[in-house]
Amino acid sequence: MPQQVKAVVALAKGEPVQLTTINIPDPGPGEAVVKVQACGVCHTDLHYREGGINDEFPFLLGHEAAGVVESVGAGVTGLEPGDFVVLNWRAVCGSCRACDRGEPWYCFATHNATQKMILAEGYLAGTELSPALGIGAFAEKTLVAAGQCTKVDPAARAAAVGLLGCGVMAGLGAAINTGNVRRGSTVAVIGCGGVGAAAIAGAALAGAAKIIAVDIDDKKLETAKKMGATHTVNSSQVDVVQAIRSLTPPPDSTGHEGGADVVIDAVGRPETWKQAFYARDLAGTVVLVGVPTPDMTIPEIPLIDVFGRGGSLKSSWYGDCLPSRDFPMLVDLYQQGRLDLDAFVTEEIGIDSVEAAFDKMHGGDVLRSVVVL
Incomplete structure (x- = not known):
């Protein structure tokens, strides 16, 4: 009935x-x-x-x-x-x-x-x-x-x-599935709301060695530390790209400035995506999981920079999850006290x-x- x-x-x-x-x-x-x-x-x-x-x-x-x-x-x-x-x-x-x-x-x-x-x-x-x-x-x-x-x-x-x-899976999956964060990776997450905090937790779960949380709100940055962030950056006070680079390995013998292996944009704005693009290491990965509005466009970036930096520019839909595979696994990790x-x-x-x-x-x-x- x-x-x-x-x-x-x-x-x-x-x-x-x-x-x-x-x-x-x-x-x-x-x-x-x-x-x-x-x-x-x-x-x-x-x-x-x-x-x-x-x-x-x-x-x-x-x-x-x-x-x-x-x-x-x-x-x-x-x-x-x-x-x-x-x-x-x-x-x-x-x-x-x-x-x-x-x-x-x-x-x-x-x-x-x-x-x-x-x-x-x-x-x-x-x-x-x-x-x-x-x-x-x-x-x-x-x-x-x-x-x-x-x-x-x-x-x-x-x-x-x-x-x-929805949100927690989107963030966890952005790190684990889309970003392919591995043991020892250096990860930066821009935006530490629910999805960004989950991306930090996902990076920690995957064994990332260094996790850099970026936000304009100190309260969110404190929460990010509880989720597994090893470093925090208040983007209202410093240059995000330089801050992330300063927390990653110094210039090598080639003079390359360094950067994070994976940078996750959990905000979804042109300016944060551009920060993610330039804050990643050579051949690093950018993951866009924050949802932009239809009027937003990719910021002006010289095409030579896209070619010269290599790596991957990805978007993450629902954390690229397969619910039948990922939900039971993550719930088991939760029940074991690991997530x-x-x-x-x-x-x-x-x-x-x-x-x-x-x-x-x-x-x-x-x-x-x-x-x-």
Whole structure:
């Protein structure tokens, strides 16, 4: 039977979110209904509310979530009621060009639930909802594609492991998967919010010898140290490129100035990307994981510098993760005490406090507020 549940919805651009009632249909073929236990408040949710993703209002917000499968639709295999899952927004299709060539983390045809959840009250009652990143988990229950459910250790803390659903995985993966950080690497991370802090944790997990955290906020730099940063740079006070170079090996016999092996831009602005470009070592790697806005362009850089410095210029989508591979592994590391996902949970809040959490996000006082249901 279709159900009515409480959920957080953005009705119109820039307006405060509303806690309201929505209708959730029974799962159809390939779908699942999940009882949400916890969901992180991500900056992407705020982007949706502000119309920064698209204008398909009203949005059912929330996407960094963990919960328990309540029911599944026809044809679903490998997933059953009672399974503890982390929700992911990359449900790979298995048949596109990327999947066929063995790179499903680049899947071109990830899928969502076919049916729509619907507003049940207010002046827009009866309107279909657009779930954030195809999930919509600021809700007591949500309808997703079965492929968006990744089973993990049911003993894990939902408020912590649910964050793998977006920001924490993006940062960890930017270091481990995209940046290919190795034992002994020197890594710099520009921007130490939730994604940047996760990139630092990922670099530490991979065995990086030196991890340089860069931000304009000393509070975030202190947090970065707790995540594994060995050095910090306040970019409001010094030249970032020179500071990173001064913390990396000195000029060698060729006169080369040095730099980090991997520089991760977790801000996603032209000026920070340019800093990352010039702060990397010869043949080093730049990873862009911060999401730019559509109007931003690559800064003017002489093409000879692109050629002469070599290396790789990469973007990282969702940490280039494969949820079925990466989520269980990272949850196991968390359970073993080797990856501190609890450190990303600044506070636990109720479902009626999402708007207040957005305000705290602006102040830079939290890595993650997590809605616990």
